[in-house]
Amino acid sequence: MADATSPSARYQQGRKTRQSVLGVDHVARADKNTTPFDQPFQELITEGAWGSVWSRDHWSKRERSMVTIALLAALGHYEECAMHVRATRNTGATREDICEAMLHVAIYAGVPAANSAIKIVKEIFEQQDAETNSSGEQE
Structure with a gap:
């Protein structure tokens, strides 16, 4: 996700999937605790793990x-x-x-x-x- 103001479709799907699996409260806590240091990591796991893998339908x-x-x-x-x-x-x-x-x-x-x-x-x-x-x- 290059620009935090316009998340990619994969990021948006990953966020929805992450919320459905871990819960809205968990994702909100992760958001609250995100700093500039770990923001790229949060984006990576949201797009990669949640948007690319957990969102697959197989x-x-x-x-x-x-x-x-x-x-x-x-x-x-x-x-x-x-x-x-x-x-x-x-x-x-x-x-x-x-x-x-x-x-x-x-x-x-x-x-x-x-x-x-x-x-x-x-x-x-x-x-x-x-x-x-x-x-x-x-x-």
Whole structure:
């Protein structure tokens, strides 16, 4: 994106896709925290990751979500992995899908990588369950 006042079509599509996967609030926080230093990086990931890859129609968001979680876990990028596990609320990937992805990580990237990622995934599931339980309780 050469000019911030006229974003490219790919950037605009990437932004829509990023919001649909990670949530409008997440993207707004990323925007708020963007500085001149990391603005080119934000533009790159919005156009490249979200506009070029995540916006393709061959795979569903659910399928992309599973692959992304497995890759991030395999590479040891646990913070990003956690973010994408939270995003499964928007992508449709289930806990069973994530379990299957972790089994692939264990076989193809190693048990230690899967073990570390599984700990993080379980923490996120616990947080989500607590949020669901607290929002579902009425007194």
